[in-house]
Amino acid sequence: xxxxxxVTKKYxxxxxxxxxxxxxxEGEIVGLLGPNGAGKSTTMNMLTGFIxxxxxxxxxDGYDMLKKPKxxxxxxxxxxxxxxxxxxxxxxEFINYMADLKMVPKKEKKEKVQKIIEQTxxxxxxxxxxxxxxxxxxxxxxxAGALVGSPKILILDEPTVGLDPKQITEIRALIxxxxxxxxxxxSSHILSEVSQICEKVIIINKGKIVAVDTxxxxxxxxxxxxxxxxxxxxxxxxxxxxxxxIKGIKEIKLIKTNSDNTKEYTITSDKExxxxxxxxxxxxxxxxxxxxxxxxESTLEDAFMKLIENKDEEGKKNVGNTKKRS
Amino acid sequence: MWAILKKEVKSYFLSPIGYVxxxxxxxxxxxxxxxxxxxxxxxxxxxMFYSSxxxxxxxxxxxxxxxFAEERKVGTEQLLMTSPRSITSIVLGKFLAAVFIIVITxxxxxxxxAILFMFGTPQIKTVLVTLxxxxxxxxxxxxxxxxASSITENQIIAGVVTIGFFIITWFLPNFSELLTPLSLINMxxxxxxxxxxxxxxxxxxxxxxxxxxxxxITLQRKKSVK
Numbered sequence: 001x002x003x004x005x006x007v008t009k010k011y012x013x014x015x016x017x018x019x020x021x022x023x024x025x026e027g028e029i030v031g032l033l034g035p036n037g038a039g040k041s042t043t044m045n046m047l048t049g050f051i052x053x054x055x056x057x058x059x060x061d062g063y064d065m066l067k068k069p070k071x072x073x074x075x076x077x078x079x080x081x082x083x084x085x086x087x088x089x090x091x092x093e094f095i096n097y098m099a100d101l102k103m104v105p106k107k108e109k110k111e112k113v114q115k116i117i118e119q120t121x122x123x124x125x126x127x128x129x130x131x132x133x134x135x136x137x138x139x140x141x142x143x144a145g146a147l148v149g150s151p152k153i154l155i156l157d158e159p160t161v162g163l164d165p166k167q168i169t170e171i172r173a174l175i176x177x178x179x180x181x182x183x184x185x186x187s188s189h190i191l192s193e194v195s196q197i198c199e200k201v202i203i204i205n206k207g208k209i210v211a212v213d214t215x216x217x218x219x220x221x222x223x224x225x226x227x228x229x230x231x232x233x234x235x236x237x238x239x240x241x242x243x244x245x246i247k248g249i250k251e252i253k254l255i256k257t258n259s260d261n262t263k264e265y266t267i268t269s270d271k272e273x274x275x276x277x278x279x280x281x282x283x284x285x286x287x288x289x290x291x292x293x294x295x296x297e298s299t300l301e302d303a304f305m306k307l308i309e310n311k312d313e314e315g316k317k318n319v320g321n322t323k324k325r326s
Numbered sequence: 327m328w329a330i331l332k333k334e335v336k337s338y339f340l341s342p343i344g345y346v347x348x349x350x351x352x353x354x355x356x357x358x359x360x361x362x363x364x365x366x367x368x369x370x371x372x373x374m375f376y377s378s379x380x381x382x383x384x385x386x387x388x389x390x391x392x393x394f395a396e397e398r399k400v401g402t403e404q405l406l407m408t409s410p411r412s413i414t415s416i417v418l419g420k421f422l423a424a425v426f427i428i429v430i431t432x433x434x435x436x437x438x439x440a441i442l443f444m445f446g447t448p449q450i451k452t453v454l455v456t457l458x459x460x461x462x463x464x465x466x467x468x469x470x471x472x473x474a475s476s477i478t479e480n481q482i483i484a485g486v487v488t489i490g491f492f493i494i495t496w497f498l499p500n501f502s503e504l505l506t507p508l509s510l511i512n513m514x515x516x517x518x519x520x521x522x523x524x525x526x527x528x529x530x531x532x533x534x535x536x537x538x539x540x541x542x543i544t545l546q547r548k549k550s551v552k
């Protein structure tokens with residue numbers, strides 16, 4: 001559906017996007033992830049044909065963005081960063097205008113616009129001026145603008161920035177519902193968001209692709225060992241000593257002492273060993289009461305930080321992998 | 327193109343811009359109608375256009391300064407440029423929308439003509455030629471204003487550049503007779519005499535086409551430079 005081949009974008013002597021390549025298949029929901037200034041928006045602006053790359057090729061649904069921009073752009077619904085809108089139009093007028101811009105045939109226009117207004121829950125505000133509606137609504141209006149004209153691909157640049165938690169949940173649900181019949185690329189610097197919505201993550205940093213994988217695989221990749229979180233009541237204070245005798249424990253670390261005199265530790269072991277059963281049995285024998293015992297999940301946050309920090313050594317290797325995969 | 331034309335015309339009247347432009351122009355027209363026509367007991371409606379044309383220098387930027395500058399500043403440029411519409415149709419749509427406002431303004435000025443008809447019979451042919459010349463001069467001015475708006479994201483700069491340019495071309499003949507052919511507004515003086523001045527028409531059209539093309543090229547170039 002989307003093919004990006006060796007695309008480079010330079011602003012003067014600064015390289016914003018450096019020779020990136022990736023493929024996105026039909027129906028995928030892909031997250032473009034990276035710290036601010038990593039090149040996410042630049043990449044999206046190139047995908048939508050707003051700016052042209054210095055080098056490389058972008059193919060949207062079989063059409064080259066540089067050679068057949070009209071056909072390529074027709075396949076794309078774009079929600080730009082910061083949701084720019086025409087403030088002096090009403091919500092409905094704006095969606096109608098977007099339908100005109102995207103060449104929706106006159107006969108179908110009315111019906112389609114109405115359907116999108118319902119889909120994005122804008123019925124209550126459809127006749128209000130855009131300047132007078134709240135940020136959450138504006139975000140949805142912008143999304144409605146992207147949806148008009150039934151594009152196959154939705155490109156959403158930071159769709160949840162500036163919203164309150166309730167609105168964020170709503171927008172996420174909306175994006176997920178669109179995933180059924182659209183290919184979606186969304187950018188974000190909120191990792192939990194990406195892991196919730198997306199099936200595939202592309203991590204970029206300093207204009208280069210650091211990794212392309214599923215959120216789960218990424219978490220898995222950076223996991224170094226099994227980490228357990230444990231809360232115990234240890235009146236005699238011998239947990240560390242007992243732990244020394246348990247094979248497999250690589251490290252035990254006190255995190256904090258709670259007000260009820262229980263203590264929280266993290267216990268690290270090898271990737272393959274699961275210590276939970278053994279800990280449970282041995283500690284109870286030694287009069288250490290376990291209040292809580294759980295696996296500490298390494299998150300996408302960890303994956304992200306690690307990948308970005310290791311970029312210089314690891315990054316190159318991963319870009320190599322990416323190429324093979326595509 | 328029509329979609330953009332329609333929306334732009336609508337925007338002119340959703341914001342005060344359309345009313346301010348037409349209102350200011352008609353207010354000035356009223357003054358000139360009194361000074362140049364009524365005062366002389368003349369039937370020559372076209373006489374007021376000698377002075378009215380100079381008003382364009384100061385009010386055309388009202389129509390043109392926001393055209394692209396505002397879209398760029400607010401970011402709606404991204405919506406426009408990522409739509410399947412070509413840059414040419416976007417530019418022409420905006421250009422014709424502004425021209426349309428001029429046409430509406432000209433229609434409004436016919437009210438003065440109607441007043442003259444109550445007292446005599448003005449020369450219709452001369453009136454039509456004058457209005458044609460006025461429209462062509464406006465088109466040339468709008469094309470430059472639009473170009474100025476495409477090079478910046480600051481409306482004020484676009485407006486000042488436009489007015490500055492018009493004033494310079496206005497006074498060019500004062501520096502040298504040779505520069506007269508470059509002075510758009512001085513060329514207009516032939517039309518109210520009832521003459522379809524071909525040379526002047528060609529100049530206006532060439533000038534308009536040149537700056538429309540320049541606007542298209544500027545926007546196209548921004549895609550690769552930005």
